[in-house]
Structures are given as structure tokens and as C-alpha cells.
Amino acid sequence: MVWKIFLFIILAFVSIAGISFPIVENPQAWYQFPLIPGLEENAKIIFFHVPTAWLTVIGFLMSTVFSIKYLRKRNLDDDAKSYAAAQLGLMFCILATVTGAVWAKFAWGSYWSWDPRQTSIFALLLIYGAWFALRSSIESEDKRATLSAVYSIIAFVTVPFFVFIMPRIMDGLHPGSADDKFSPSGGPVVNFQMNSSMLLIFFLSLIGFTILYYWMWRLGYKSLLYKEKLNKKLIRG
Amino acid sequence: MKPYALFKKDYHSELRTRYAINSLVMFIIVALSVILFSIGNEKIPQNLTAGLLWVVIFFSAMSGLSRAFVSEEERGTSLILHLIAAPTTIFSGKLLFNLILVFLMNIIITILYSVLFEEFIIRNFLLFFLTFILSNIGLAIASTIIAAIISKAGAKGTLYPVLSFPILLPLILISVMLTSYSMVGTSFADAVIELAVLACYDVIMLTISYMLFDFIWKD
Numbered sequence: 395m396v397w398k399i400f401l402f403i404i405l406a407f408v409s410i411a412g413i414s415f416p417i418v419e420n421p422q423a424w425y426q427f428p429l430i431p432g433l434e435e436n437a438k439i440i441f442f443h444v445p446t447a448w449l450t451v452i453g454f455l456m457s458t459v460f461s462i463k464y465l466r467k468r469n470l471d472d473d474a475k476s477y478a479a480a481q482l483g484l485m486f487c488i489l490a491t492v493t494g495a496v497w498a499k500f501a502w503g504s505y506w507s508w509d510p511r512q513t514s515i516f517a518l519l520l521i522y523g524a525w526f527a528l529r530s531s532i533e534s535e536d537k538r539a540t541l542s543a544v545y546s547i548i549a550f551v552t553v554p555f556f557v558f559i560m561p562r563i564m565d566g567l568h569p570g571s572a573d574d575k576f577s578p579s580g581g582p583v584v585n586f587q588m589n590s591s592m593l594l595i596f597f598l599s600l601i602g603f604t605i606l607y608y609w610m611w612r613l614g615y616k617s618l619l620y621k622e623k624l625n626k627k628l629i630r631g
Numbered sequence: 632m633k634p635y636a637l638f639k640k641d642y643h644s645e646l647r648t649r650y651a652i653n654s655l656v657m658f659i660i661v662a663l664s665v666i667l668f669s670i671g672n673e674k675i676p677q678n679l680t681a682g683l684l685w686v687v688i689f690f691s692a693m694s695g696l697s698r699a700f701v702s703e704e705e706r707g708t709s710l711i712l713h714l715i716a717a718p719t720t721i722f723s724g725k726l727l728f729n730l731i732l733v734f735l736m737n738i739i740i741t742i743l744y745s746v747l748f749e750e751f752i753i754r755n756f757l758l759f760f761l762t763f764i765l766s767n768i769g770l771a772i773a774s775t776i777i778a779a780i781i782s783k784a785g786a787k788g789t790l791y792p793v794l795s796f797p798i799l800l801p802l803i804l805i806s807v808m809l810t811s812y813s814m815v816g817t818s819f820a821d822a823v824i825e826l827a828v829l830a831c832y833d834v835i836m837l838t839i840s841y842m843l844f845d846f847i848w849k850d
Contacts, residue, residue, distance in 0.1 A: 465846055513804070517797055517800050517801075520796060520797040520800070521797040521798075523793075524793050524794045524796070524797055527790060527793055527794075528780070528784060528790065528794060531784045531785045531790055532783075532784050532785060533785070537783060540846055540847070541780055541783055541784060541847065543846070544780060544843045544846050544847055545780055545794065547839065547843060548776060548777075548798060548836075548839055548840075548843065549797060549798060551835050551836075551839050552797070552798055552800070552801055552832075555801035555828070555832065556800075556801065559801075559828055560801065560804065563824055563825065563828065564804075564808070
């Protein structure tokens, strides 16, 4: 119970601070954010957009980890865990795509411009979609668990290409692309120009969203288990 | 049983019906003519030519390569294969067959494409050759392992491109980039990183396929 209150406080603080703290040229007070050239007020999306993209990958990672566990132990509970993680991952993937597209409308002028990052989030959406399509096409439980576990592992090894390699070798508009003149190394935007208060809120937001993800994942997993039990009860009469 | 023996079996049964080869060749012709019809007399920009080449290659691969495992399931011969060979051997044999098929298919596509499209001029031959080889290997590996998954699932035909596309997307994106580089005539040294990424993709896919094929096959 304590951690739920803790989570509430973190997320409330992040939402208020992320939206209302002013962006100024030379930050003096602790609640002022520095001005990042090329981003300006648009920079504030980092507190909400980046965590969703992060959770997309985390959801994928968890789904793959439980897939590997399933292939080792053949325990259907692991398959349910993997399924719950992927469901949440898909939800956050859609959120990241939509928030990114809305942000791009204001920062770049159009909702979609096939920037490498947009391509990669789109590819993640496709992977999730394909994964759920594969699951729905197989009736036998064990077979479905095995094949979707295998596919999730194969898909997972392509994720580094989308998330880490493509945005760094292709030119793009997203902060941190290969030709970003504000970060010559082509690294993430976090490495530069964020002051300590911005970093603090950014990491608090990441932590808060991750805990939220964990909570939702546990609820999803439990509801899957109850569904299973109810099904068995109904069949047995 | 050696992978080569399995390849020979596939080769002979393919020659008997010529199902895969005939449908592949027809598919290539259909796809190319659709593109030609839609272009008409327009002059298309160079980088679009590189992209269209990969559209043809991707969909041709999707139409022909799923046969490798689906045919075994349809004929009901997969149980016999279970008895006489280890999973690794079977995967190697099927991979060999698909590799030859992919190379054959892409050689036909590239020749037809360069005849039919005047804008398709390769200026850096070595770069294009390396791209061609590396991406064909990657295409064959990824489509073989997805074909294995598909053969065990329902709705085999429609699911194949859906499952393959996200897996093949890094390969296709990099290959499109490299093809347009070689058309522009970029020097070899400037494209080394992209070639390395392509080689990485091949190695990763090969490793993961051999690791996971046991689980699909023993199901």
C-alpha cells in the first residue's frame, strides 16, 4: 500500500512540475528549466513521451524474458506473464506513437515524416501486431505458447537495430539523430543541456512510470489467471 | 542424414512439380509489370528505383519461400523427417534450398529490373554485389525460420508476410540505403558501417534461428 501512495506522489509531482515549471534562458531557481536551442517549450514532452517509449521496450523485454523462461520450463504461467507484458507494451507503444506524432506536428510541422525514430516505433507496433496475430491464429494452448515465445525472441533480436542502430546511422529530425547539430555524437538528448532539476524530474518520471507499469502488469497477469480459472470452472460445470 | 541429402530431396521434388519456381517467376513478372503500368511514361527519381526493387524482392520472397516447411506439413511428411534427421540438419537443408531459391529469384529480378528500368544504373558494382550477397543471405535465413513458425500455425498464407515484415524491416531499410548508395556511386569506405550492420543482421539471425528451431520443430 505504501508504494502506491509513493507512486501517486511521484506521478502527481512529475505531472505538475513537467507541465508548469517555466523554461528560461538562464535558470537561477531550482524550478526553472534551461532553454534547449531547437526545442524550446517543446522540450517538455520528454517527461511524458520518453517514459512511454521506454515502457514499450521494457514491455518487449519482459515479454521476451518470460518467453525464454517458458521455453525452458514449459510452465503456462510464464506464457500468461509474457502475454500481459506484451499487452501493456502494445498500449504504451500506441501512446508513444501518438504523443510523438502530436509533438512532431508542432516541432517539425507534420504528424508523420518517416524520421528513423518514427520508423522504429512503427516497426515495434508492427511486431506487436504480428505477435498478437500469430497468437490468435493458433488454438492449442501449448503450441500457441511455444510458437509465440519463439517469435517474440526472434523479433526481440531485431529491436536493437530499430532502437539503437538505425536512428544513429540515418539522418533524421528527432533529437539525437545522426545529423543532430546539437549533439555531435548522435546520442540521446539526455546527455546534454539538461540541468539537474530537469534531469531529476525526467528520472523521477521514468521511475514513476516504471512502477506504474509493474502495477498494471501484475493486475493484468492476475486477471488472466482468474479468467483461466473461471473458464475451467465453467467447462467442468 | 546430411543437410545436403535433404536439399537434394527438396530439389528433386521441386523439379517434379516446379511449383515454387513457376509461381516465383510469374509473380516477379506480375509485380514488375504492375510497377511498369503504374509508372507509364513518367521518369522516376533514382532513389525511388532502389526502393521499388526491394518492394519486388520482398513480395516475391513472401510468395515463394514459405513452401519450404508448409509443403512438408501439407503432405504429412514432417513426422518422417522427425524420425530420420536431427532438427539442425533439417534446418540446414531447408536453409540451403531457400538460399539457392533466393539467389536465383534475385538474380532474375535484378536482370529484369535493369533491363526494364533505364534509371537503374549501378555505379559502384562491388558495393552492390556485396549488398546483394549479404541481404540475400539475411532474407533466406529470416524467411526460413518464419516459414517454420508458419507451418505450425493456422492461416498459413496470410500470416507469412505479416510475421516476416517486421523481422525483415532492418534488412530492407539498410539494403534500400545501400542500393541507392551504389547507384549514386558512393565510395566503398563510406558504406562500410551499413555493410557491417547488414553482416551483423545475418549473423544474429543465423544464430537465433539455429537456437530456436529445435523448439518449433519438436512441438
